[in-house]
Amino acid sequence: MTTDLGMPALGGLDLVPAADGPQKAKDYTSDQEVRWCPGCGDYAVLAAVRSFLPTLSIRRENTVFVSGIGCSSRFPYYLDTYGMHSIHGRAPAIATGLAVSRPDLSVFVVTGDGDALSIGGNHLIHALRRNVNMTILLFNNRIYGLTKGQYSPTSEVGKVTKSTPLGSVDHPFDPVALALGAGATFVGRAMDSDRKGLSAVLEAAARHRGSALVEIYQDCPIFNDGSFDVLRRPDDAESRVITVRHGEPVTFGTDGRWAVVRRGFDLDVAPTAEVAPEDVVVHDATDAGLAYALARLTGQDLGHAVFGVLRQVQRSTYDDLSRAQVQQAVESGDADLGALLHGSDPWTVRDGVVTTAAAR
Amino acid sequence: MATTVNPGTAPQRRDRVVIRFAGDSGDGMQLTGDRFTAEAAAFGNDLATLPNFPAEIRAPHGTLAGVSSFQLHFADHDILTPGDRPDVLVAMNPAALKANVGDLPAGGVLIVDTDEFTPRNLAKVGYATSPLDDASLEPFTVHEVAMTSLTTAALEPLGIGKKDAERSKNMFALGLLAWMYGRPTEGTERWLRDRFARRPEIAEANVLAFRTGHAYGETTEAFAVTFEVAPAVLPDGTYRQVSGNTALAYGLVAAARRAGLPLFLGSYPITPASDILHELSRLKRFGVTTFQAEDEIAGIGAALGAAYGGALGVTTTSGPGLSLKSEAVGLAVMTELPLLVVDVQRGGPSTGLPTKTEQADLLQAVFGRNGEAPVPVVAPSSPADAFDVAVDAARIALTYRTPVLLLSDGAIANGSEPWRVPEEDDLPDLTVEFAAAPNGPDGRFLPYARDPETLARPWAVPGTPGLEHRIGGLEKADETGDISYEPANHERMVRLRQAKVDGIAVPDLEVDDPTGDAPVLVLGWGSTAGPIGAAVRRLRTAGHRVARAHLRHLVPLPGNTEAVLRSYRTVVVPEMNLGQLAFLLQGRFAVPVESETKVAGLPFGAAELAARLTPYVTKEQVTA
Structure with a gap:
């Protein structure tokens, strides 16, 4: 990196x-x-x-x-x-x-x-x-x-x-x-x-x-x-748990079968196979807009939940x-x-x- | 000794004078009064001041609600109060006249700015006709001076805006008074140039307005007489003028220096305590950190966090803020960490009277927490005394590892008086030793083992190897500090915390009883000290035998308090509340106490209090 x-x-x-x-x-x-x-x-x-x-x-x-x-x-x-x-x-x-x-x-x-x-x-x-x-x-x-x-x-x-x-x-x-x-x-x-x-x-x-x-x-x-069982049970977690790493494309599920893509100012999830590689969101922990969009991807029903370092920037x-x-x-x-x-x-x-x- | 004698006039001597400046809240009356005070101080007079202003920053112009006043009492001898009634009233508009003329005694001098006596301004305060044109002001020596237009005319050559010129009229008034009372002028001119250093044109406008007022007095026959108030011969020493908030801030700095600790203030802005935050924020060079918190609770929370880390932690507030801090004070009681909580009392309840004075937080300070949560309470008696009390509060907090409540009030905070400046070496040594090594068996650290004499627990700050421990708000097991719900342990810990506070060393109550056989004792606390002293003087001058005493320590009370109370047939406690100290003393000692109370947002006047005390002393005199 x-x-x-x-x-x-x-x-x-x-x-x-x-x-x-x-x-x-x-x-x-x-x-x-x-x-x-x-x-x-x-x-x-x-x-x-x-x-x-x-x-x-x-x-x-x-x-x-x-x-x-x-x-x-x-x-x-x-x-x-x-x-x-x-x-x-x-x-x-x-x-x-x-x-x-x-x-x-x-x-x-x-x-x-x-x-x-x-x-x-x-x-x-x-x-x-x-x-x-x-x-x-x-x-x-x-x-x-x-x-x-x-x-x-x-x-x-x-x-x-x-x-x-x-x-x-x-x-x-x-x-x-x-x-x-x-x-x-x-x-x-x-x-x-x-x-x-x-x-x-x-x-x-x-x-x-x-x-x-x-x-x-x-x-x-x-x-x-x-x-939080829906995030723990492997079958459910497969389509819900999103882990982000700075500088890496945001894909999840077995073999990265799901991808996070942009939809207007928000984010959405699509099958990776149906998405052009350049359309897969790459995580940038310094991007405030992206961090907020990732936060919004996590609904109260836990349909998706984003883990990892969502934001990290330098400020005095x-x-x-x-x-x-x-x-x-x-x-x-x-x-x-x-x-x-x-x-x-x-x-x-x-x-x-x-x-x-x-x-x- | 420098006295300025005006050429061509023969100054009349006065032993004391009370001047009240009154005007609109935007007229700069506080600043004018402050400046005259500084001149009186620099001249060596004894003095006491009473600022009185509305809570609104700029109340509607020309209304009674917007009147701001500043009263200054200066004398050639030691005085105790800002004075009851002015000898001279300066009224900058009809509202100021209407709000204050009732206090002016017959024969008093009244100086008015006639330019402001317009039909519109008169109508605003309900004057049908101008009081300058009817007989209502006949009892007074009235000087009608067109201050605004004289000022703007004098400033015209400077080419500054009309508004800025008009705003300098307070300096005209100050110049006129400076002439009348033979005050030196250099100090004010130097001060104006410093204050407006960034706007030299405004500085010069104010200096010119000040000189114009001075020259007006000199050349106008109406002001043929000037007065002289000689310097006061106070006990030997070096003096300065100081306000209560400043003295308190300096006391905190001095205490931290004597303790060898950094000072940390966590505070949220609130009237009338904010000036302590302002003052300390300018004193970073003394190792002072000020933290303006998001709310009152964060202010005390941060101060407690800093205290845990080994700083002298302080939080400052006024009544409503103290209510919010109650839970955190309880945590400081439980964790037994040193912490200073300063409450500059104001009129209550709720938001109450933010800019007016009162002493109604006493019982809140003593009892206002959940559970048995004893906290030492101290109170200064005057602006200068706030310094010593701050140092003493720090002594108690650091020695006994406890939060301490310091009860100042609005009259002390904003009032000022001469202060005999102490030498640093004369201040108490407050050196603190942090715990450095385990104190228990098997090399264990016992955070709640106690000093046998003070019952204080060790202050073990993070970063000390081998003393890692946990503290918190849950009940502590004796010595180990572990969580404990044991009945016997709780019983012991509650009593230990109480015994620690009860055992705090405080000096005995000193009684001033010149004849030694007075039947009546007048006992006070806080800022009533001045009015009580002045009232007692009057009673003694009238031939009455009356004793007085003042409580600096409210918790714990001095050890001889009960004996003193029982040695007088009548004990009277004047307070600016509905009798809170009286209630405390009666509850504690089951002795009868007479209560004289006032909750007008203003201090007792000396004559007012003397009149209230007279029935007690005359009754005793008859029966004696």
């Missing part, structure tokens, strides 16, 4: 101290008992994260996981890194303060569809538009699990839940489209059970300088069991620019506290005599 991705000179981990030697998944495993339900997709993601973190070759103590509230937000307890399990929806805000003040840390946010897109929607979009150096793992199970089964902002219309006995009338967000709209510089998607694909997207996200959003489709076996990060301003000011060397406190027009009183600036 020779395409110039326009990658930043500085990578996402370049200011983070390197590990002394090789690490193992076990090094990242804390002594806490994991308390998710049996069969929860979070286990698969946890295993993938424990095994992908050593590949970053950064110091474990310089890794921080910040989470909000929800099942997935228990994640930090199970990793032997620094971690904060914070309050509902606010993890991106807390991570922003941490990332701005500590360039030597690799900061991860773990959040869910309710945490990130309902109560914390504002913080998510602002973190993405600011492009603060952090990696956001958005676990999307399309349900509220910890509160026992209400529909979420990614639940499909018509979904019957405890709070929508007649079916939900609420139109869902597509997290990828939302992130693109917020100006995210890295947007990816992966499936919980796809260890290889998930690890690849997570590693690219962690190495990206700026805010990286990775949506992870994740199963809730208790309240939304099998919600808020935290780098903010630190540069402070650094430059500090280096100017005129941080004289006494002068600041005295101001421009001080006066003195000594033994009953007032001496003013005007007199001097």
Whole structure:
């Protein structure tokens, strides 16, 4: 691959101290008992994260996981890194303060569809538009699990839940489209059970300088069991699962029997055999229009679902620019506290005599 | 000592003067008042100010709703309040006159811009005939000055636009007052040229308007008399004029410097706290990072994130913002991280009175969180005191690893007074030691093991090898910090967090009781300190025995508070709310407390408060 991705000179981990030697998944495993339900997709993601973190070759103590509230937000307890399990929806805000003040840390946010897109929607979009150096793992199970089964902002219309006995009338967000709209510089998607694909997207996200959003489709076996089964069962997945790679034609299915083609400003799927090779869309992660069209290809009925790195571009990060301003000011060397406190027009009183600036 | 004596006049001495500038919200009254204040300060007077302006940036021109005023009290001795009633009222239009003339005592000086007394402007505020033409202003010494046309005529040679020329009329008014009170003029001229450095023609227009006003006073016989207010001999030291928001910002910078930590402010713009954000954003050279967040919650969230990373984290807001931050304050209580939460109180509830002052967030600060969530609460008594209180709030947060609530208010934030500038070396040493090594058996790190004296937990910042740990909002197991739902553990942790805050070292309450046998104690907190001090002075001058005390620490209260309360037959608590401190004290100590309250968006006046306190002292005097 020779395409110039326009990658930043500085990578996402370049200011983070390197590990002394090789690490193992076990090094990242804390002594806490994991308390998710049996069969929860979070286990698969946890295993993938424990095994992908050593590949970053950064110091474990310089890794921080910040989470909000929800099942997935228990994640930090199970990793032997620094971690904060914070309050509902606010993890991106807390991570922003941490990332701005500590360039030597690799900061991860773990959040869910309710945490990130309902109560914390504002913080998510602002973190993405600011492009603060952090990696956001958005676990999307399309349900509220910890509160026992209400529909979420990614639940499909018509979904019957405890709070929508007649079916939900609420139109869902597509997290990828939302992130693109917020100006995210890295947007990816992966499936919980796809260890290889998930690890690849997570590693690219962690190495990206700026805010990286990775949506992870994740199963809730208790309240939304099998919600992504159409993407898991080989027969169904064949015509639905689209994996994109930068610089490569977008074809999928056995032997690439399906191809993604342009249809006006949108995309469509056609049998590859019926499409001229030059009409097959070639993925370009720097093409904003293409990324949005790919996002739209993923319907709430999961007729198709696009995985991989949908978008990755270089843009200056808020935290780098903010630190540069402070650094430059500090280096100017005129941080004289006494002068600041005295101001421009001080006066003195000594033994009953007032001496003013005007007199001097 | 420099005093300017105007040639050809014999200045009359005054020990103190109250001037109120009033005009339309676009007339530059705040700036005019600020400038006169700076001159009074540079001259060495003691002073106190009260800006009073509408929440609208430009309310409809010439209306009562759009009146903006600035009151300045300056004196040759130490004063405690911005003054009750002006000696001199400058009214730039009929609305300003109508809104303020009721405060002018008989014999007061009234200066009006006659150009603005047009039929249209008079009609806007319901004057059927011009008050300048009837007898209504007879009790006052009225100076009718065509300020607008005198200014535009003087500026005509400069060739600037009519609008810019008219806008300089506030400097005419300032020049006239500067002449009347023998103020030096160089400072204002230098300041104008600095302020308008990028637009020299505007700078010169303002300087010329200022000089024109000054010359008008000098040459017009109507202003035959000038006044002199000598510098005040305050305790030895170096002084400057400072507003509460500026002093608070400086206090935060000084605290971070003394702690050896970077300062991180996460904040969302809100009146009247925004000036702290503005001030700190200009102080990056001191290692200050300011983050203008997407909302109030993100402001405190980012500050807490920075605190977790080892910075002195601060968030600043006003009442409505504090409501939004409540949950995050609770998280800071649970995670036991140092954090400063500054609430510059304004009139409430809801959006309330954004530009007016009140003290009605006290109970919210003390109790306004879910669960048992004790937070230390401190409050400055005056603009200059905001510096010391900010430093003390940082001391508490850093020493005890806790969020601290600092309750300023609109009167402190925008008011200004002389401040005896401290030497850096005289400020407390706030050096913090981060945890560096495991503290438990078998080389384990126990994030919730406590210092036996302060009950503070270790501050272990990310990047420290061997101390990897997880914190969060779920209940913590004692010492290990693991998640725990154990009944006995929760009971212990709730009580530990309370004991930590209860055990914070705060100085004893000092009582000012000159005769030592006063039957009445007047107790205050926050910005009522000035009016209480002034009112008590009046009562003492009238021969009453009355004691006073001021609470800087609201949580925890000083250790001798109960003893002090019980040693007076009558305790009166004046507050700008409906009796929140009184309620707190009665609930805590079961002692009777008399409550005197005001919620008008304005501070107590000295005379007003003295009158309210008089029944208590006279009753006690009779029964004593």
